[in-house]
Amino acid sequence: MTIAQQALQSAVRRRMARAVVIRDAKAYEALYGQLQGAMSNAWSDAMREGIAGALDRLRDLGPGKFTDQDGKMILRVLEGSVGAEAISAAMREPVINLTDALYRVGAEEVGKATGVSIAFMRPDLDALDILKSGNLYWIGNSWNVNTQNLMAQALEDYFTEGMTREELTARFAKDFGTLAERGQRYWEILADHTATKTREMGRVSGYERAGIARVQVRAHLDERTTRICRHMHGRIIDVPRLREQRDEYLEAVSRRNEPAAKAAWTMHGGDADLSNTPTSKLDRGTAGPPYHFRCRTITVAYFGSGDSDIDRWTRAAYDREPLGRKDIGTVIDRAKGARWPHTKVVRGHYRKHGGRLGRNTQADYSQAAVDLIRRGDRDVYLSMRQGVLNATFVRAKTITLASGKTRQGFEVTAVDMTENKITSHHWRAKIETTGDEVPAQKQPGRGIMKWLTQYWA
Numbered sequence: 001m002t003i004a005q006q007a008l009q010s011a012v013r014r015r016m017a018r019a020v021v022i023r024d025a026k027a028y029e030a031l032y033g034q035l036q037g038a039m040s041n042a043w044s045d046a047m048r049e050g051i052a053g054a055l056d057r058l059r060d061l062g063p064g065k066f067t068d069q070d071g072k073m074i075l076r077v078l079e080g081s082v083g084a085e086a087i088s089a090a091m092r093e094p095v096i097n098l099t100d101a102l103y104r105v106g107a108e109e110v111g112k113a114t115g116v117s118i119a120f121m122r123p124d125l126d127a128l129d130i131l132k133s134g135n136l137y138w139i140g141n142s143w144n145v146n147t148q149n150l151m152a153q154a155l156e157d158y159f160t161e162g163m164t165r166e167e168l169t170a171r172f173a174k175d176f177g178t179l180a181e182r183g184q185r186y187w188e189i190l191a192d193h194t195a196t197k198t199r200e201m202g203r204v205s206g207y208e209r210a211g212i213a214r215v216q217v218r219a220h221l222d223e224r225t226t227r228i229c230r231h232m233h234g235r236i237i238d239v240p241r242l243r244e245q246r247d248e249y250l251e252a253v254s255r256r257n258e259p260a261a262k263a264a265w266t267m268h269g270g271d272a273d274l275s276n277t278p279t280s281k282l283d284r285g286t287a288g289p290p291y292h293f294r295c296r297t298i299t300v301a302y303f304g305s306g307d308s309d310i311d312r313w314t315r316a317a318y319d320r321e322p323l324g325r326k327d328i329g330t331v332i333d334r335a336k337g338a339r340w341p342h343t344k345v346v347r348g349h350y351r352k353h354g355g356r357l358g359r360n361t362q363a364d365y366s367q368a369a370v371d372l373i374r375r376g377d378r379d380v381y382l383s384m385r386q387g388v389l390n391a392t393f394v395r396a397k398t399i400t401l402a403s404g405k406t407r408q409g410f411e412v413t414a415v416d417m418t419e420n421k422i423t424s425h426h427w428r429a430k431i432e433t434t435g436d437e438v439p440a441q442k443q444p445g446r447g448i449m450k451w452l453t454q455y456w457a
């Protein structure tokens with residue numbers, strides 16, 4: 001086949017692969033699995049070959065003491081099978097093809113969600129080209145330094161222990177088998193990281209081509225969600241900011257500059273605490289996911305206009321940005337008009353919470369909920385609960401339990417700001433509650449009631 005025919009054939013194959021990708025809703029999962037499998041298999045094959053080759057050499061050397069020279073020779077043999085070049089060559093085809101497919105899946109997901117057919121332009125294709133060779137390079141290189149050190153260390157130990165070649169042969173197969181298994185876990189993490197990052201970069205192309213201005217961070221919320229993603233969840237990021245991050249990263253990758261690539265796209269520890277960092281104050285390397293290794297967070301298109309008060313406050317809550325005094329004054333003023341949705345609702349809440357708060361009648365309880373909003377000595381918190389902006393009015397309150405013991409905590413009134421209705425009035429030990437997808441953020445609300453009263457008096 002001529003080069004032109006080969007090129008044509010591979011173009012046709014790519015087109016067909018793309019058609020499959022678009023139809024398959026589980027495309028990402030499937031591609032990710034393929035990448036993991038391909039990397040994992042290439043690694044085991046290479047490692048098996050490397051171990052077998054090194055053992056053959058040891059046998060060829062015959063009996064005697066294991067020397068420093070022997071160690072160097074074994075490293076050379078292993079390098080031939082699992083060194084950067086060998087690993088890159090073994091993984092080349094799946095990594096290049098799957099990078100392409102994952103990037104397109106990211107873009108297509110945006111296209112499907114927005115009903116726009118995504119046509120790649122020059123910058124998208126350029127980014128994809130850099131990414132393909134970059135992914136391949138990191139995959140070969142990042143493991144290599146680490147493995148080489150481990151291998152050299154193991155061989156050094158054998159040498160120091162003063163082993164014979166026979167003793168070494170027995171230990172070698174076992175120790176390097178363990179190294180091969182540790183490698184498997186490493187490839188899993190790297191495949192995961194490569195897949196999620198590539199897909200997110202494809203999404204950036206998708207957002208740009210679909211004319212999306214902002215995206216929202218969406219974490220997979222369950223008991224495994226990391227602290228950092230719990231606090232990144234819901235934030236709204238401008239697409240140009242994502243593009244900037246992607247470009248900086250790819251620029252570093254194209255120069256094979258690892259420190260610059262790491263700085264462009266920070267991998268945090270899962271426990272990193274960004275709870276009090278507003279989106280506008282996030283460091284440059286923190287924009288799009290993944291935010292850490294094994295991150296399941298993605299982005300989705302955000303369509304909030306920012307025109308209405310509620311829209312602006314909602315966005316501020318998602319971004320962990322405290323409102324200004326003027327806005328919080330308006331929030332409080334609006335919440336002052338909030339009512340219980342129905343007497344039945346009040347009765348239910350009164351029966352559950354009234355006793356603890358020391359309210360002996362339903363009327364008392366109902367009024368106390370409203371009064372707490374108006375007091376000057378309460379704090380105001382904003383949170384998001386199932387996509388609804390929630391204002392919580394909070395005052396410290398110590399209660400006495402049936403046993404006579406006292407407990408410190410808080411008296412709260414929760415208000416659904418969209419419908420301006422009171423959703424609860426109760427005592428709780430902590431301000432945070434598990435029902436909030438964006439945890440309560442303290443606002444500059446204390447004393448604002450007084451200020452408003454003076455202002456309008």
Ligand SMILES: [Zn+2]
Nearest residue numbers: 229295296297
């Ligand atoms: Zn995460």
